[in-house]
Amino acid sequence: MPDNWAFVLAAYGLAVVVLVTYWRFLVRREHELQDAGVMRQQLRHEPDASAPHATQRGPLP
């Protein structure tokens, strides 16, 4: 029986591509969501921080 190394290489190559692509998707998505979470937290705190400025400005004409 011939060794058919090309088929072995194709199978392992495909597995590497699929698994690495999925791993990269998970890592990228996790970072995106973490960054979005940090931004949301900052936005939540922002109104408190800007409150003194708002009162200093006084009523609009």
Add this chain to the structure above:
Amino acid sequence: MKRLLGFLTVLGLAAGLVMGFGVAPREATQGNVQRIMYLHVPSVWVGYLAFVVVLVASIVYLARRSEAADRLAHASAEVGVLFTGLTIATGSIWGKPTWGTWWTWDARLTSVSILFVMYLGYLLLRGMIDDRERGARFAAVLGIVAAFNIPLVHFSVLWWRTLHQPPTLMAPGPAPVPGIIKAALYVNFVAFTLLYGYFLTRRVRVLRLEAEAEA
């Protein structure tokens, strides 16, 4: 914890490659193409494992309405589909030089394809329903029903006359392969189980972050 699991997974996969290509001998009948089995067989094992986890998590979800169980089922189904797809693809690549065809409507190949399509449908169902709770409930029911296909896939080679060979390791009686090939398969089983655990942990975390972002 995540880093440790990642490290153990890389270590396991490296050991699996060494066992599959360095330690295990060239198979006498099939030649080196048999080395695809160190990828194909652990992949189907992870597929089974992932779908059993979907079954258990779906039952827990329906009983307790636990969002954590729903996320576990969702993540496990996704990873299971990934590995089942890999099983079908690597089996097809192995089949061409061994059987002389990429595909045949054999009982094992057909039943595993149905399993793959059912869990793909499970993921599509989740994506199609906007109401989160309703989607989770429907998916849980499908996750339980689809699991009945797992024994059908596994025993199809014993129940029907097929081109696919009977189970090598998970069969009654001693395995009909030399010890060193069995050892290489077991190392890859462990490595792929670790990889499943690593992917599952990360996917569950992503789903939790997505739920927090939507809240």
